[in-house]
Amino acid sequence: MDQEGGKAFDLRLFNRLMEHTKPYRLTFYGVALAAILISGFAVLTPLLVGDIVDEAIKQEDAKELLNLVLALGGVLIGQVISQLLFNYYANWLGESVIRDVRIRLFRHMMGFRMKYFDNSSIGVLVTRSVADLQRIGEIFSQGFFVIVADLLKMLVVAITMLVINWKLSLIVFSLLPLIIYATRLFQKAMKKAFIDVRAQVSNLNSFVQERITGMKIVQLFTREKIESRKFREINKKHQDAWLKTVWYNSFFFPIADIVSSITVGLIVWYGGLLNVTNVNVEEYGMIFSFIMLSGELFRPLRQIADKFNTLQMGMVAANRVFKILDTKSHIEDAGTLVKEEVKGDISFRDVRFGYLPDEEVLKGISFEVKAGQTMAIVGATGAGKSTIINLLNRFYEIQSGSICVDDIDAREYKLASLRSHIAIVLQDVFLFADTIANNISLKDPNITPETIEAAARQIGVHEFISTLPGGYQYNVKERGTMLSSGQRQLIAFLRAYVSNPSILVLDEATSSVDTYTERLIQKATDKVTEGRTSIIIAHRLATVKKADKILVMDAGRIVETGTHKELLKKGGYYSNLYEAQFLAEEVA
Structure with missing residues (x-):
């Protein structure tokens, strides 16, 4: 089953998929720019909050407070606009790619010789043409771009934290290996689980399609109970495959939340300790900034694990679709003769x-x-x-x-x-x-x-x-x-x-x-x-x-x-x- 999905991340397969974005390069670069802006705005918000605490509230400077709040409002508006453009055009790009691939796939299948259809399940081919292609679209709308944007955000946040206070940064970074390790285990487990899910989805689609098409035979030979029993068995396997993904999610996300909460607690403890011992007593805003920055660091990491599942599922689907596109089962159309009329001998x-x-x-x-x-x-x-x-x-x-x-x-x-x-x-x-x-x-x-x-x-x-x-x-x-x-x-x-x-x-x-x-x-x-x-x-x-x-x-x-x-x-x-x-x- 793992062979079907290939490696954890098949770069060759991904590059082949990215070839289909070439007609939409302008949109591609626009989405990338939106991701960069999102990263910048994500860092500016905590910094401005820190400045509001230290330079306006503590100093009781109403004018500075107004200026900083207006700046914060501008950042938030920019963040919303960047996020909106990112979400829309990432989804638009994904839908455009799967539209092109679906047309290509359909044309390719129409040229198959009858022997291919004799040996293939119609339900499976329908799954490849509809559900699997939708999963490929999600690579762009919910997978690849989101992962890149989150990684960029994490990099910018980490650098910013080091610049502000390297000691607090080390406290935050000390917990990163734990969540990264958990993320890696989670990703491997979900990889196998999603391959099983796609296999069970194909089996379920194939079974339902065949029984609906042959319903007359089912009823004529009074096989309703037998087919219902078979359906329950297949449906149970389908349910079990999905429940396995739910089980992994149920473990990972609470762990990620606990690590994030522990990080906030350590920041508050260490920052409070510094202030209690009269060290950096004037930098209360830094504590607020670090709490917000830690959230911006851990939240993307949690989302990356989630979105990597989407990416993996899309890659599994892409592998299946490209297998059909790579299938050489066409009648050789090497003839060149085109006649408007034939006698009919x-x-x-x-x-x-x-x-x-x-x-x-x-x-x-x-x-x-x-x-x-x-x-x-x-x-x-x-x-x-x-x-x-x-x-x-x-x-x-x-x-x-x-x-x-x-x-x-x-x-x-x-x-x-x-x-x-x-x-x-x-x-x-x-x-x-x-x-x-x-x-x-x-x-x-x-x-x-x-x-x-x-x-x-x-x-x-x-x-x-x-x-x-x-x-x-x-x-x-x-x-x-x-x-x-x-x-x-x-x-x-x-x-x-x-x-x-x-x-x-x-x-x-x-x-x-x-x-x-x-x-x-x-x-x-x-x-x-x-x-x-x-x-x-x-x-x-x-x-x-x-x-x-x-x-x-x-x-x-x-x-x-x-x-x-x-x-x-x-x-x-x-x-x-x-x-x-x-x-x-x-x-x-």
Whole structure:
């Protein structure tokens, strides 16, 4: 666990983080100047109080008292203004940095290959993008700058005390090693505790996110009690991690307060002793100054320990975020070809691929689809049908062979250019928490409301959308929960259609819809596939009868190829599969 956090203070990591402040150098230096002013004002206040006692009150000089009080008021106003500017711009700088890093992180994650998301917890990635980045912001707003300002204040205060009275200074300094040692032990303990806290926060976020997303399964299989018990266990670990930090705080801060109080007592005792023995009897103000200066010396030290926790927590978070930014899990986008249009010829040539290195899913498959043709791919679950579509879009890299579009290797295209010519309707349709119109256009400015409505009329979807409250402005909520699965399929189909693709893919697009919706999609399919290269993946063989070519797959290999009629005449795998489905439908 300690390895995750690295060293107590990783200078390399900190320097990397500071690189993100370069666009805001003026603000950075302004905050530093405010810190210097705060240190100066912190020393002036005790000195002026001492002067008020010695030069005004003792001397009964009303005019001097007024002048010193006015000066003290000016110092206090300056201190307030400096503190205000320091707090605001330190926070502003922190928020600006995490805004930039969050944008960079999000863009970086959007480029990850699908394999990365297959192996990563969504809850953990959300924690990195939100909570961890907020902790990084606190490095600037509550950590680094505050620590630097407090250290500077302590240095100025210590020098001032030595100049005023070195003997009293030694009394104060004699207790510093004790609190510094306690601070060091506290910092080490909190370092480990905060690493555990961040780990438990990630586990908790991941657990909650997964259970909320899969709530239907939880309730369907009556796992409420089991999941509640698991949640209590995870939540208990989360609580214990935080309580450990509370325990350390409960020890350290009373110790710091006791040391500070002892210091004040010693100053009063020694100063009083000097006056009782008629030594420096005239310098009562110095005692007041030293009491206030000791507070300015010990209070920052206590805050440094507290703020160092914030800094440590931010560094742990930064380490986690930079690990994602350093992750090289992108599909290589080395292609340079950008084409405004493609004909739609597709060819797979001896393609081999496996999601795991030692488990091939596609075992040297080869086929061709000419522009404008409709090809269907059928076979049992796990045969490799959907994998073909994933590879066509370059969501994964093939192990060997080649995939060509218009006789050009797909790797020679820019990724964005290649994918812009392909539209897919998946079995599990994902809709954003937005209006139907925005889910169709995906906020592409080139797709106007008029274009959407015209396309909907062409494929027979307009009537269904018009019946919804607000029509095209109807908000489907998160993941489209306000629509039935069949309605979501229709929206996804329209989304693919308005993008005007050269290649259209329907991946089990009619497998979970009712008969009426299936008829709508079949009608739309006939319309949309005209003049386009189309690939239809289906379990229900009745939906692929009109295909120009049918590939029959089994265990990652193409076992038969032909039209519907040709494959039935062969009496092979396809014929047996078709007869089994036909009999099953008859029995149903």
